[in-house]
Amino acid sequence: MFDKILIANRGEIAVRVIRACKELGVGTVAVFSEADASALHVQLADEAVCVGPPRPQDSYLNMYNILSTACKIGAQAIHPGFGFLSENQRFAGICAECGIKFIGPPAGVIGKMGDKATARRIMKAAGVPVIPGTDGVVPDFGGARAFALDNGLPVMIKATAGGGGKGIRLVRDMDKLEEAFYQAGAEAKAAFGNGGVYLEKLIENAKHIEVQILADGHGNVIHLGERDCSVQRRNQKLLEEAPAACLDERTRREIRGAAVRAAKAADYESAGTIEFLYDNSGHFYFMEMNTRIQVEHPVTEMVTGIDIVKEQLRIAAGDKLSFSQDDVKFTGHAIECRVNAENARMNFAPSPGTIEYLFVPGGFGVRVDSSVYAGYVIPPYYDSMIAKVIAHGAGREEAIARMQRALGEFVIEGVESNIDFQLEILEAEEYRSGGYDTGFIQRMLEKRA
Numbered sequence: 266m267f268d269k270i271l272i273a274n275r276g277e278i279a280v281r282v283i284r285a286c287k288e289l290g291v292g293t294v295a296v297f298s299e300a301d302a303s304a305l306h307v308q309l310a311d312e313a314v315c316v317g318p319p320r321p322q323d324s325y326l327n328m329y330n331i332l333s334t335a336c337k338i339g340a341q342a343i344h345p346g347f348g349f350l351s352e353n354q355r356f357a358g359i360c361a362e363c364g365i366k367f368i369g370p371p372a373g374v375i376g377k378m379g380d381k382a383t384a385r386r387i388m389k390a391a392g393v394p395v396i397p398g399t400d401g402v403v404p405d406f407g408g409a410r411a412f413a414l415d416n417g418l419p420v421m422i423k424a425t426a427g428g429g430g431k432g433i434r435l436v437r438d439m440d441k442l443e444e445a446f447y448q449a450g451a452e453a454k455a456a457f458g459n460g461g462v463y464l465e466k467l468i469e470n471a472k473h474i475e476v477q478i479l480a481d482g483h484g485n486v487i488h489l490g491e492r493d494c495s496v497q498r499r500n501q502k503l504l505e506e507a508p509a510a511c512l513d514e515r516t517r518r519e520i521r522g523a524a525v526r527a528a529k530a531a532d533y534e535s536a537g538t539i540e541f542l543y544d545n546s547g548h549f550y551f552m553e554m555n556t557r558i559q560v561e562h563p564v565t566e567m568v569t570g571i572d573i574v575k576e577q578l579r580i581a582a583g584d585k586l587s588f589s590q591d592d593v594k595f596t597g598h599a600i601e602c603r604v605n606a607e608n609a610r611m612n613f614a615p616s617p618g619t620i621e622y623l624f625v626p627g628g629f630g631v632r633v634d635s636s637v638y639a640g641y642v643i644p645p646y647y648d649s650m651i652a653k654v655i656a657h658g659a660g661r662e663e664a665i666a667r668m669q670r671a672l673g674e675f676v677i678e679g680v681e682s683n684i685d686f687q688l689e690i691l692e693a694e695e696y697r698s699g700g701y702d703t704g705f706i707q708r709m710l711e712k713r714a
Contacts, residue, residue: 266582267291267341267366272306273331274346277636277653278558279306282344285574294338296331298324300644305636312338319646325349328356335365342366342581348648351557352379368581369535370556378531378554382425382463388551391530393523396542396550398465409446412464413439419467422446424453424460430500431456435467468550470702472543473497474509475555476524477565477573480533481580487590488521489565489573494540496690498613498706503683504690505561506600507568510661510699511543520549527551536562536577545702560603560653563634567599567657598664599657602672602687606649609686617645621679626671630657630664633671643680651682661699665691 269292272279279295283306286293295310300319307313314334317324324330326349335343343365345351351369358372369375377383382401389395397416402425403409413420413436422445424432432453434445446462454460477489493509494502512520524539531554538555562573571593576586606616623639635652637643643651654671658664669691672684693709695701 266578269294269311269338269340270342270344270368270578271296271331271335271338271340272310272344272346273325273350274344274348275301275304275306275325275636275647276650277634278346278560279304280309280636281634282346282574283309285572285578289575289578291578294334294340296325296334298646300646303641305638305641314338319644321349321646328353328359332359332363332365336363340365342368344368344577345557347557347560352555354379366581368577370531370533370537374531374533375556378533378556380425380461381423381553382461384531384554385463385551387530388527391526393527393530393551394549396465396468396552399463402461402463403446406443406446409462409464410442413442416466419469421465421467422449422462423465424449424457424462426453426457426459426461432462433500468542468544470545470704471495472509472511472702473502473540473552474512474520474543474549475538475540475559476521477559477562478524478528478533478537478539479573479576479580479586480528480535480537481586482534482583483585485586485589486525486528486533487586487588487593488524489569489571489593490595491517491520491524492561492564494561495701495703496696496705497703498710502561502603503706504600504602504687505564506598506661506664507564508595508598509543510598513547516543516547516549523549523551527554535580536573560650561601563632563653563655564599564601567632567655568595568597569593570596597657597659598661599655600664600668601653601655602668602691603650603683604652604654604672604675604677604687605683606643606651606680607683608681609683613683615645615649616681617643617649618680619643620651620677622676623678624674624676625652626654626674628671630667631655631671632657651677651680665697 271294293310295313316330350356354376357367360367419437422434434449450460480486496504540552632655656668
């Protein structure tokens with residue numbers, strides 16, 4: 266195992282990694298921006314180094330400053346968390362050149378799976394179902410128009426690089442295809458430095474199902490079950506749960522098996538997630554692979570009892586997986602709600618500022634992953650997440666009731682939060698029935714309008 270790890274991130278994921286390292290006896294180094302000088306991850310780490318001004322591109326995305334810090338303080342590895350540099354092929358490659366272990370898959374794997382058109386080809390070759398779409402990046406609007414005419418509308422235009430809902434356009438009207446094509450490409454170029462896009466048929470009323478996998482450097486790949494991540498607003502997840510209540514046992518086995526095949530086909534190593542769309546006729550299709558730890562990993566930890574971050578660290582250190590697929594047991598049901606500093610009544614406008622009072626819920630079956638405290642100033646430069654509340658129950662109904670109880674206890678004063686909106690989701694009949702899909706939140710908002 267490593268002696269010292271640098272965490273190239275902030276917020277609750279930095280705190281999460283530091284805690285896992287402490288339990289393994291690994292020293293930690295936090296990097297922080299000038300805006301995060303008083304952040305919790307800075308206080309909890311064994312060492313902390315400022316790497317730049319508040320803007321992400323000057324600090325948490327500043328590869329030179331982060332790598333020079335790692336070399337200077339003698340870190341043997343870098344954990345990138347999620348977001349920022351976590352899926353940056355160049356950063357992972359430079360880490361390897363500097364003799365520093367990137368805690369994640371090799372740079373080449375990040376590259377081929379981060380390029381979604383390439384990932385589609387790999388999945389098709391491995392026998393993993395993919396959404397009908399173009400063969401690779403569409404070089405010009407003529408190719409996009411030809412696909413739409415041949416396959417019919419609606420279609421999704423998607424950036425081949427990146428994620429987070431950027432570079433994506435839904436087109437239902439042929440007259441709007443050209444504008445959407447160029448808008449998606451420009452947005453992708455600005456966000457990821459790669460303006461390439463491809464087209465897929467829209468899978469209407471779909472579920473967003475993802476499978477957590479672990480793969481070591483010795484050829485062992487296992488899954489830790491699936492999560493339903495269909496509660497989304499503008500392609501951003503709000504609530505996740507495990508297992509996916511919508512799947513029958515046959516489909517559950519098939520989708521988990523497909524995820525393992527996908528990871529093997531990608532020569533994957535580390536923790537990762539295979540994402541699928543599941544339609545209302547019972548078919549599932551590969552969507553993309555996330556080559557990093559995900560925000561929603563705690564729901565899987567709660568139903569399996571496996572610490573995914575610790576497994577990431579052990580795999581990066583060269584260890585074999587210490588358990589087989591048969592050793593993985595699933596118990597109960599877990600739900601995660603993302604509590605954000607935003608005003609749901611004002612079109613979810615961010616609400617940075619000082620947390621004047623904070624009471625965090627607890628009790629049996631409740632976990633809260635957070636990095637905030639009373640007196641903490643939420644800066645305006647980063648993601649607005651305050652905390653992740655995770656509730657575990659013997660079944661889905663108990664998990665829902667426990668989450669409602671926990672959110673009812675959660676008190677945040679000084680900034681707005683989306684707690685009331687999360688409670689509204691949990692009360693909605695469409696959610697409680699388990700029949701919701703990725704359009705659920707939009708329908709809910711339209712009813713309120």
